[in-house]
Amino acid sequence: MAKLLILAGSILGIALLVVMAKYLWPSRSALSKEHALRRYTHENPDDKISQTIVSNDAGACLFLLEDSHYLGLVYLMGDRLTVRRIPRSDVSGALVNDNNIALTLNDFTMPQITFTLDSLSDRQVIAGLASDAILHAQNKEVQNA
Amino acid sequence: MPDLPQNILDFAAPFFIALIILEMFLGRRNGSVVYDAKDTATSLIMGLGSTIFPALFGVIVVGSSLYLYENFRLFDLGSGWLTLIVAFIMTDFFYYWIHRFGHRIRWFWASHVIHHSSQHYNLSTALRQTWTGPISMGFVVYMPLYLLGFHPFIVFFMHALNLIYQFWFHTEAIDKCPNWFEAIMNTPSHHRVHHSTNPEYLDANYAGVFIVWDKLFGTFVPEDKSNPCRYGLVSNLGTFNPIRVALHEWVAIFKDWRHAKNLKEVMLYALAPPGWTPDGSRMTSDMIKAEWREKQLAIANEKKEEA
Structure with missing residues (x-):
């Protein structure tokens, strides 16, 4: 019984603290192209960026690199940023829903990243990454065969 | 069997919550502290889970420790005041090594990494603890203490005290403590360095309570205000899913x-x-x-x- 009370109290405590954090530090974070670029190049100074695509909701930024085997990602995590340089083959698929494209990644700590894009050409580029992934997978099958 | 409470962490929970509320209000007022709701939720859920999941392995941890103590101890050190004081210091010494292994051996890191996975450094980060500690088996590092003759329940109690001490210094709200205290004890300043991903701060300040272990074993790095700490992991997580x-x-x-x-x-x-x-x-x-x-x-x- 005492353990259950402690558990219930802990859950209430967590809820209270999360509400307080939300109230005292309301999230106003947004990712600008310049900020994303600065952070990415700080962590990957040798990469040459050929194209930058920022999600409309300012939550994610994708960099196409001159080394086409890799992609650069900057992703808003609450009020902080997560920067990734991922092999292009780690893009395993894409779910397209109107202007939203959710890229599925072979990354346990970043399994999906969603872009909201008005520009048709940007959407095509992102969807193309998934097609590349599918082609890559098919090539593997061909090679295995 | 020594008459020491084995569930002091349960009783500490309300104080932890009260101190987080205090840190939030004081830190919000002077701008020294930042919380993020999702990050806080993940840290606190990890903290709650860390009290539940490892308990499932409690029989193995307690059983193996008692077995060693009952069958192979060299001395019987009892549970007098001197033994308790020495046990506190020795537990902190072995904690230093558990913690150091936790950063230098990937099997141990797989559990400990959770504590470092927040990009924030506040009191909620202190509670972001592993669910898989018993799988890493860091507890075996304490086993020499049982062989020496410290009763496992004394060591468990001292370990809990050690963890309670460590709670308060996970904050940016406190800059520096008095010099004499900074010289001997682990403090917010020393531990900020430990949580940083700045290359010059990596693998430093493993201490639990006494910072002297780091000074003794060459892992002490003082905080340099001209080089602000960047918290988190070298490759930060892209998920809040606990x-x-x-x-x-x-x-x-x-x-x-x-x-x-x-x-x-x-x-x-x-x-x-x-x-x-x-x-x-x-x-x-x-x-x-x-x-x-x-x-x-x-x-x-x-x-x-x-x-």
């Missing part, structure tokens, strides 16, 4: 094992420092520090030539 947070390094180890070419690689993927790969394609903290030192040297040489 289950993914809890298991991500274990999943990474299993993925690496699938690509291991021989038994040596299997062993090294688990026992070498985090970041180790056979071809050096990922970076260990030693490699990151070496690269940073090289860059600093190059910058210094450039400046010399200019002068």
Whole structure:
């Protein structure tokens, strides 16, 4: 019984603290192209960026690199940023829903990243990454065969 | 059996919550502290889970410790005041080594990484604890204490006290403590360095209570205000999902094992420092520090030539 009370109290405590954090530090974070670029190049100074695509909701930024085997990602995590340089083959698929494209990644700590894009050409580029992934997978099958 | 409460962490929970509320209000007022709701939720859920899941393995931890103590102890040190004081100091000494192994051996890091996975440094980060500690088996490091003759329940109690002490210094709200205190004890300043990903701060300040262990074993790095701490992991997480947070390094180890070419690689993927790969394609903290030192040297040489 005492353990259950402690558990219930802990859950209430967590809820209270999360509400307080939300109230005292309301999230106003947004990712600008310049900020994303600065952070990415700080962590990957040798990469040459050929194209930058920022999600409309300012939550994610994708960099196409001159080394086409890799992609650069900057992703808003609450009020902080997560920067990734991922092999292009780690893009395993894409779910397209109107202007939203959710890229599925072979990354346990970043399994999906969603872009909201008005520009048709940007959407095509992102969807193309998934097609590349599918082609890559098919090539593997061909090679295995 | 010594008459010491074994559930003091349960009773400490309300004080932890009260101190977090205090930190929030004081830190919000002077701008020294930042919380993020999702990050806070993940940290606190990890904290709650850390009191539940490892308890499932409690029989193994308690059983093996008591077995060693009952059958192989060299002395019977009892539970007098002197024994309790020595046990507190010795537990902190062994905690230093558990913690150091937790950063230098990937099998232990797979559990400990959770505590470092927040990009924030506040009191909620203190509660972001592992769910898989017993799988890493860090508890075996305490076993020499049982062989020496310290009753396991004394060690468990001292370990809990150690963890309670460690709660308060996970904050940016306190800058520096008095010099004498900074010299002997672990403080917010020392532990901020420990949580930083700045290359020059990596693998430093492993202490639990007494910072003297770091000074003794060459791992002490003081905080440099001109080099502000950046918190989190070298490769930060892209999820707040507690289950993914809890298991991500274990999943990474299993993925690496699938690509291991021989038994040596299997062993090294688990026992070498985090970041180790056979071809050096990922970076260990030693490699990151070496690269940073090289860059600093190059910058210094450039400046010399200019002068």
